[in-house]
Amino acid sequence: MLNIKNLHAAVEGNAILKGINLNVKAGEVHAIMGPNGSGKSSLASVLAGREAYEVTDGSVEFEGKDLLDMSPEVRAREGVFLAFQYPVEIPGVSNINFLKTAVNEIRAYHGQPPMQAKAFLDMLKSKQKLMEFDANLMNRSLNEGFSGGEKKRNDIFQMAMLEPKLAIMDETDSGLDIDALRVVSAGVNKLRSKDNAFIIITHYQRLLEYIVPDFVHVLYNGRIVKSGTKELALELEEKGYDWLKEDIRLEEPVQ
Amino acid sequence: MSAEQDILQELAGRDYEFGFETDIEMDIAPPGLNEDIIRFISAKKNEPEWLLEWRLKGFQLFQKLAMPTWQNFKLPEVDFQSVSYYAAPKNKVKYESLDEVDPELLRTFEKLGIPLEEQKMLSGVAVDAVFDSVSVATTFKKQLNELGIIFCSFTEAVQEHPELLRKYLGTVVPQSDNIYAALNCAVFSDGSFVYIPKGVRCPMELSTYFRINAKNTGQFERTLIVADEGSYVSYLEGCTAPMRDENQLHAAVVELIAMDNAEIKYSTVQNWYPGDAEGKGGIYNFVTKRGICKGKNSKISWTQVETGSAITWKYPGVILQGDNSIGEFYSVAVTSKRQVADTGTKMVHIGKNTRSRIISKGISAVHGQNTYRGLVKVGPNATNARNFTQCDSLLIGDRCGAHTFPYIESKNNTAMVEHEATTSKIGEDQVFYLNQRGIDSEQAVNMIVNGYAKEVLNQLPMEFAVEAQKLLSITLEGSVG
Secondary structure: OEEEEEEEEEEOOEEEEEEEEEEEOOOOEEEEEOOOOOOHHHHHHHHHOOOOEEEEEEEEEEOOEEHHHOOHHHHHHHOEEEEOOOOOOEEEEEHHHHHHHHHHHHHHHOOOOOOOHHHHHHHHHHHHHHHOOOHHHHHOEEOOOOOHHHHHHHHHHHHHHHOOOEEEEEOOOOOOOHHHHHHHHHHHHHHOOOOOEEEEEOOOOHHHHHOOOOEEEEEEOOEEEEEEOHHHHHHHHHHOOHHHHHHHHHHOOOO | OHHHHHHHHHHHOOOOOOOOOOOOOEEEOOOOOOHHHHHHHHHHOOOOHHHHHHHHHHHHHHHHOOOOOOOOOOOOOOOHHHOEOOEEEOOOOOOOOHHHOOHHHHHHHHHOOOOHHHHHHHHOOEEEEEEOOEEEEEOOHHHHHHOOOEEEEHHHHHHHOHHHHHHHOOOOOOOOOOHHHHHHHHHOOOEEEEEEOOOOEOOOOEEEEEOOOOOOEOEOOEEEEEEOOOOEEEEEEEEEOOOOOOOEEEOOEEEEEEOOOOEEEEEEEEEOOOOOOOOOOOEEEEEEEEEEEOOOOOEEEEEEEEOOOOEEEEOOEEEEOOOOOEEEEEEEEEEOOOOEEEEEEEEEEOOOOOEEEEEEEEEEEOOOEEEEEEEEEEOOOOOOOEEEEEEEEEEEOOOOEEEEEEEEEEOOOOOEEEEEEEEEEOOHHHHHHHHOOOOOHHHHHHHHHHHHOHHHHOOOOHHHHHHHHHHHHHHHOOOOO
């Protein structure tokens, strides 16, 4: 589904990603971990097409198409979803109208007619139930005055509504209390299928107890320095990142 | 950033959607401003002597008054002698049905999206359409007549209701108020007159579409609305103008009078030609609008959506004379390209327990300059007067400007005056968030702007709110990348 080759990216001339290689297949969940400043969120931003990030080398294929060639909205319509680390507030724009617009834009891109009001409301209700999402938040302005946890849950609810092929979750667990974490994780697990894939970016192993990944990658200094299975996350939790940094320093001259 | 610049360029290059010109034989006064022209206009309209004298007095004041110097923009030189002060469609018969109306004129209305016939049937809006200076179509008159409501062109009111007109004309905006108001007194062409009798609730939104059409014809509308005791009326005003090269002057005067327990709601969507990307052409919209809450418990509410004109210069205000009266001002002003808006309100608290509420939302894009200027004045007898002002500015791009000049004068220490102000920029983060959900930048900006202006748009009657949203979209299309 997603094939990242030798991806290099910079912000204002500073190299942030220095040769990422990653292959994600349908049905897989990949966790990306790493210390602060290692480039985790930058990877999410580059994949979603944030303007400040300049790709300096490498390629990204999504479902056989050149992802880097697409505008952010086209990436979204193709099925790439980013759950934001800090979802923004948009005053005066109702959550429900926003979602309806998003759903219909994506449908239009795929040559489908706009959803009828009733069908949309039915879908909304069933997803609300599935995701245990508070219906009262639906009629409020988009994220305006939402708590940190409510914003994250709203993002995951959008994910349920838009049914992306690839969902990238950028530190969705940060700022969530344990109950919210459980609800969000349960929601994500319900959305998992053989047809979609997840990239979960997190600092902590905690989230991975709830959303069990197929693969764990450690990002350090703009590169994936170690990949493994879910046991790697436990090892990181135990030992921290420092032992990896030392390993890398030893390897550095060889590369 | 470069994408943003590109789209800003594109926005700046957008053509005015309603720019076209109708070819109808005009009956035009020669350019120039003097007593003879005023006599000519008055004679054309078959006016009584007192009105001619009133016009002449306006002209004298116009000659004496100086141009204002306090505004926050460079006042362009207006050559009053090069303007023609009277134009009327030649065929002046009153029509029994739309079939008899010049088809060219009907097509004009259709291009503007206001087919009269459809409006008559579907929307229940009575339309007194002002085409240039003389009204050519009035609908729903019969229904209003039965309730004793007078809704007619100003010219007609002069003939049919001279006593009412004489009683109220110029009582809210004095002839000497400002030089443009004085000019309007001298040469006003036509406009609307509304009288709602005691205890009558007007069953439909009253609406007038203004349109400048003839070349070199200044538009000097006059509107007078009187709501007698316990009555209610909602009045809608909307306008678009055809594209042209030279600047056109528009100096209207609107007066509202609300008696005891009466309420007037006045809504405007203004979309006159704003000029091109270099600031060439465009309408100068210098308007004086004021209402008086004359009676106790009366209410006047102004709502305006200003998206057009090269320069918009207006401060719809309310004089709160009656005890417990309420004044409101809701405004969205958009300036793009090289547009300038210097607008706001005046709330003058005279009676006891008077309340006013001001919600102003400015939006600036490209090189647009937006100024909020407001005065809240509390007189010595206005015990327990209350005012709340919220004044927000939204910036799109980095070459536009927003300015705020709130004035407060209070002579009563029981008064409570609150002022809140914010300035924000449309965030790239907001646009990106919407992009990431499949919504393109253009629509994202629309959503953000409409969300920002929602509090004001909600004040508009339904059909107008839709039109206003469309105008915001047209004006700001693609302003952030």
